[in-house]
Amino acid sequence: MGKGTQALKNVAVAGAVQPPPAGTTQHQVAVAGASGRMGHMLIEAIRAADDCRLAGALDIASSPAIGNDAAAFLGHASGVPVSSDIAAGLAHAQVLIDFTRPEGTLAHLQVCRELGVKAVIGTTGFDEAQKRQIADCARDIAIVMAPNMSVGVNVTLKLLEMAAKALATGYDIEIIEAHHRHKVDAPSGTALKMGEVIAQAIGRDLKEVGVFAREGVTGERDPSTIGFSTIRGGDIVGDHTVLFAGTGERIEITHRSSSRATYAQGSLRAVRFLAGQDSGLFDMFDVLGLK
Structure with a gap:
């Protein structure tokens, strides 16, 4: 096991997902691109959902939001800072929602695989080789990938x-x-x-x-x-x-x-679907029972 892999394992142990209170089910969700337009929409939707909790927020190191509370744009303190450290941002999450760029999504996905974090991917623009990388990751974690989550x-x-x-x-x-x-x-x-x-x-x-x-x-x-x-x-x-x-x-x-809210709500349906999956690559037809 390499040093990088061991470091990720250590983060996973140190920041293990905390179970919800007895009698309740909460999906611990991290958001990539947290300071972007879609990131804001996702964070707002997670906050409004009774069965979801924001557990992590990722963005690029040059983002002015780094270190700020991820829900500050709503005038709300979530207790989750925006971070460029992928492993730290995913340490408390069960699922990552990612609407970023192909290169960023693939970097996030490799850490998800190491930590056992599932993924909802709304990023577009992948080439065939990148799609094969995603399919390979799905051997170990459950992934919902769709070009449109609506x-x-x-x-x-x-x-x-x-x-x-x-x-x-x-x-x-x-x-x-x-x-x-x-x-x-x-x-x-x-x-x-x-x-x-x-x-x-x-x-x-x-x-x-x-x-x-x-x-x-x-x-x-x-x-x-x-x-x-x-x-x-x-x-x-x-x-x-x-x-x-x-x-x-x-x-x-x-x-x-007319609003990105439709993508956010579809993403949360994908999060709920993944709760019953250990591994595999799925799409929104699977989530919605349209196959």
């Missing part, structure tokens, strides 16, 4: 699966998504998930049929393709529309988010 979005994905099977021939499929100016990846993870669900439903591979850019003389549209269009601007939380365009009619299935 309950409504995941119900929309189920509707798209049904629609795609019925509209597999004679309809061109286009996915249009819009997000705020600060989003760094495109298309959105949700849009890609929509494409994957549709492609699987009609027996295609999105890697082969996805079209992510059109410019100049593109030629006639290949009916087997699934097109993507991306919009970035303002403070749009997240809009997604899937267009099934046939001859004489078109069907549009749209989901619009």
Whole structure:
């Protein structure tokens, strides 16, 4: 056992999760990116939930929030400081909720694995190699990973699966998504998930049929393709529309988010689901019983 691993084990022992009072069940939850917009929404949702307690708060070392109470933005003292020390931030947690960047999430996940902390991952933009790292971690800890934690979005994905099977021939499929100016990846993870669900439903591979850019003389549209269009601007939380365009009619299935609160509430449902899982990689279809 290396020194780093032993140090993590020592932290785990020294900061073991404290059991809730007799007769109650509380999920001890840590939040990554605690001083960001999504981090604030998660902390507020945890505070409002009777069965959850904020047990840790992580952020990058350069964040001005480091050392401050994680709930200070609410005018509330949680007793949990924002920390850049991953092991210390997870020492009292049972589950980490992470909506950060791929590199940060993977660093957090390695420590989760060492400490036996489960994870809810809402981060997007992972490449295939990074996804394999996450799947490997899931051999030892339980993970819920989804590009969108919204309950409504995941119900929309189920509707798209049904629609795609019925509209597999004679309809061109286009996915249009819009997000705020600060989003760094495109298309959105949700849009890609929509494409994957549709492609699987009609027996295609999105890697082969996805079209992510059109410019100049593109030629006639290949009916087997699934097109993507991306919009970035303002403070749009997240809009997604899937267009099934046939001859004489078109069907549009749209989901619009007006608040990140939907992602926070879905994340807490994932936390509750993980309480019954020891290991494995799950998604929101598992959480919501949609499989």
